[in-house]
Amino acid sequence: MPLVNDTTAPRIALVGATGVVGTTLIQLIEERGFRYRAIDLVASARSAGREVSVEGRDHRVHDLDGFDFSRTDVAFFSAGGSVSTTWVPKAVAQGALVIDNTSAFRMDPATPLVVPQVNAHELEQRPASGIIANPNCSTIPLVRLLRAVEDRWGIRQAVVSTYQAASGAGYSGIDELREGVRTVLEDPDSPGVSKTFSPSLAFDVIPSIDRRLDDGFTFEEQKMLQESRKILGLPHLDITATCVRVPVVNSHSEAAWIECDAPVDRDELVRALAALDEVTVHDREELGAFPTPRTAGDPNRVHVGRIRVTRTNPRAFWLWAVADNVRIGAALNALQIAEALVERGVL
Amino acid sequence: MPLVNDTTAPRIALVGATGVVGTTLIQLIEERGFRYRAIDLVASARSAGREVSVEGRDHRVHDLDGFDFSRTDVAFFSAGGSVSTTWVPKAVAQGALVIDNTSAFRMDPATPLVVPQVNAHELEQRPASGIIANPNCSTIPLVRLLRAVEDRWGIRQAVVSTYQAASGAGYSGIDELREGVRTVLEDPDSPGVSKTFSPSLAFDVIPSIDRRLDDGFTFEEQKMLQESRKILGLPHLDITATCVRVPVVNSHSEAAWIECDAPVDRDELVRALAALDEVTVHDREELGAFPTPRTAGDPNRVHVGRIRVTRTNPRAFWLWAVADNVRIGAALNALQIAEALVERGVL
Structure with missing residues (x-):
């Protein structure tokens, strides 16, 4: 029963809840039985209003613009670097501890950059910045x-x-690869589909x-x-x-x-x-x-x-x-950071 | 007019003429105007009898089993290592100079291993073994x-x-990749097609x-x-x-x-x-x-x-x-070896 009526369990918010990392974070919370007292799913205006199921309960996705983090103990940010740059400081100011999946704060000296299997010892106390950064997927x-x-x-x-892999660029990367491959299978001379990746990733490798x-x-x-x-x-x-x-x-x-x-x-x-x-x-x-x-x-x-x-x-x-x-390189590492914080009584 | 009535132009044989390297060698002979006096296309029994066009003239593919190399000046072998191991010595014994695309003789001290842009100087005379080896594609x-x-x-x-790329495993590699990708596009959980490659190469990378x-x-x-x-x-x-x-x-x-x-x-x-x-x-x-x-x-x-x-x-x-x-890594390098031999009067 990960959703628990226990005031010691954290209230969590997932920013970027409808993206590939956010969706996987929800799966992992379910799979691992991560205990929380309340969960808020948050995304950009484009995805706000959607219904997303977490452990059989439907949750309406909140619009990040205007979301109040003052009742959030820990917020997971997986909505890209520019969203984090703007919104993470606001979430911290409103009292949330942030686990950030983007590169926005990784090299900030006041922000620990943590892989729990390597440096969980950096999670003994709440960091000065209020942020713990999740490293790059590679x-x-x-x-x-x-x-x-x-x-x-x-x-x-x-x-x-x-x-x-294409999933490093989110659902749009995965969809573009599949669509591009379908296009090139039909016409081997087609340039493929190229919006997220340039050139198209279909039957090609891109060293950049x-x-x-x-x-x-x-x-x-x-x-x-x-x-x-x-x-x-x-x-x-x-x-x-x-x-x-x-x-x-x-x-x-x-x-x-x-x-x-x-x-x-x-x-x-x-x-x-x-x-x-x-x-x-x-x-x-x-x-x-x-x-x-x-x-x-x-x-x-x-x-x-x-x-x-x-x-x-x-x-x-x-x-x-x-x-x-998406798991080891992002969502699972983020959740394992949260688990380590709970274990140490920081959350 | 690459097919020339000129007794100084070589008589050539292409062994593995219907494979991806052989087919490309024919294209390159046409594109580069390589001069030859006679051309024989040779392949395994499976492909023998087919008609293949070279510069607008149809040629019937000979069966390697029983082919006589005594009227061949230079034979290009691109039919795999075991074919070369068996047939190259016979072709040499019958008087042909062999340019071999396989790994069978590359490390033989009596056989030069040549990339014309690097060590064409090793082509000044007919090698002791009667063989010039074409290096690996990478x-x-x-x-x-x-x-x-x-x-x-x-x-x-x-x-x-x-x-x-898949073409390193010939037409069967290319076909298997395309078929596997089609299969996995339809059913993302399908293991794909795996005969030439193991596991399937569809949406996967194989470090072996x-x-x-x-x-x-x-x-x-x-x-x-x-x-x-x-x-x-x-x-x-x-x-x-x-x-x-x-x-x-x-x-x-x-x-x-x-x-x-x-x-x-x-x-x-x-x-x-x-x-x-x-x-x-x-x-x-x-x-x-x-x-x-x-x-x-x-x-x-x-x-x-x-x-x-x-x-x-x-x-x-x-x-x-x-x-x-297929070109730089095999057929073009082989043809450039032949061109260098002609230039030096060895062929």
């Missing part, structure tokens, strides 16, 4: 693995290429996610470096990435090459990764197995495969990680 | 770029992740190409290391790769991170790559441009973008390369 699974590598072997540098920075890297690539450093508390960590969108509906993959300070024993590495919370190593029994976005299995776990030490450098190894970017 | 575009980097900055190490080796790398990944070393004449070159199949119909992409011995100036690097034969650099004018498999343009050129020096290491940079794997 960063979350990676830092959960890097923590174990750093602790045992020391990370000298990491080189990462991503294979990111989020805006381009002056040095030629994208903001998405910079996030992986800066956020990993902050979460792991390693200000000099050297991670470089190329972030690429691929025509997959959901779940991001990453090919990570990691050079350590010490030689790496493959069996020990496999054991160290398999021992992590909510991580499944797919090649523990045999080298032939590997996870893919559609076949990895449990969407609430990080899936790892292709673990292999390079022949030319015994301090360096590769791994292949697959994680549901 | 290796060819990469070594064409690495040559310039090595010469100017020295390569300390390269870390490469690939995004390889070719067979798995004992150390956990795939043969495809090993090829990139061993073949690059041989072509570039750098036996200690350190390249490590993760090779991944993506749901793209044609053209392979690669995200390559290259650490050099000396600091790299981006502008100089862009100029050096743009100066290469048949290479187009997409971000020469502005940082925002990049090539993708469907939008890169001229399929006879290697397309490069996302060139950027890392902030944490001024000796290291990333690039993103896109090349038509």
Whole structure:
């Protein structure tokens, strides 16, 4: 009975409740039995007024414009960076603690950037800013693995290429991929559909996610470096990435090459990764197995495969990680932050 | 008039004439006006007897079983490794020079492994084995770029992740991707179609190409290391790769991170790559441009973008390369080997 008549359970608000992360957050609240005293679904004017079911009860979606956060204990924001930039400070001023899924406050020194499996210790008290930031979808699974590598072997540098799914751009990304693929199947010379993605993602890969920075890297690539450093508390960590969108509906993959300070024993590495919370190593029994976005299995776990030490450098190894970017990379991490806050009595 | 009555023009045979590489080789012979005195199309029993048009003339496809290479000057083999292993030695024994598209003889010391833009000097005379090997489709575009980097900055190490298209597995790969995508569009929970690829490539990425080796790398990944070393004449070159199949119909992409011995100036690097034969650099004018498999343009050129020096290491940079794997990575390279042999009077 997650909706409880218990004054210790928080009153929650979901901003962006009708988007792909918001919808998944509702599913996860149901699946995990997260206890709350009241729930408000909030969205932009476009979606306000819709009825959305949470645990069999219909809730009318409130318009964010004019919503009062003074009776909210914790607000989850998943409606994009510009919405958070405008509305998160108002929600905080009205007394809500905010768990923000966007990049708006991640690098703010007064705001902890948290992956509960890595740095839940930063949730011992209410943060100065009133905000806890949820990291980028590609960063979350990676830092959960890097923590174990750093602790045992020391990370000298990491080189990462991503294979990111359409759902990272929300329902419009998913719909556009499907529509584009349908169009190109009918006419192989069609440019496909291109509004959310440019060019169309249908049967194509796009080596550019989020805006381009002056040095030629994208903001998405910079996030992986800066956020990993902050979460792991390693200000000099050297991670470089190329972030690429691929025509997959959901779940991001990453090919990570990691050079350590010490030689790496493959069996020990496999054991160290398999021992992590909510991580499944797919090649523990045999080298032939590997996870893919559609076949990895449990969407609430990080899936790892292709673990292999390079022949030319015994301090360096590769791994292949697959994680549901909407769950692991956004909604589940946000909810696990809330669960950790409840556990610590902060909420 | 590529079909010429000129006893100096070679008599050619195309083995695997009805496959995706063979078909493209015929197109390229037409497009480039490659001069030949006679042409024989050869394939397995399954395709023998078909009529295939070359420059408006119909040719009946011969059955490889029983084909006599004694009247062939140069035979192009593109029918898979096991066909080459069996038939290339016979063709050579019957007097033909063989240009082999498979991995069967690439690492044979008596067989040059040639990318004409890199090591055409190895084509000055008929090789001892009677065979010239065409490298792997992912290796060819990469070594064409690495040559310039090595010469100017020295390569300390390269870390490469690939995004390889379905056409690398021939027409059956292309057909299976299209059919699988159609199936999954209709029923998102369908496993898709999986015969050539495992699991289905529809809306998925598969981090495993070719067979798995004992150390956990795939043969495809090993090829990139061993073949690059041989072509570039750098036996200690350190390249490590993760090779991944993506749901793209044609053209392979690669995200390559290259650490050099000396600091790299981006502008100089862009100029050096743009100066290469048949290479187009997409971000020469502005940082925002990049090539993708469907939008890169001229399929006879290697397309490069996302060139950027890392902030944490001024000796290291990333690039993103896109090349038509059937043309650049197979048929065009093979034909350019033949053109170079003709130019040098070896054919």
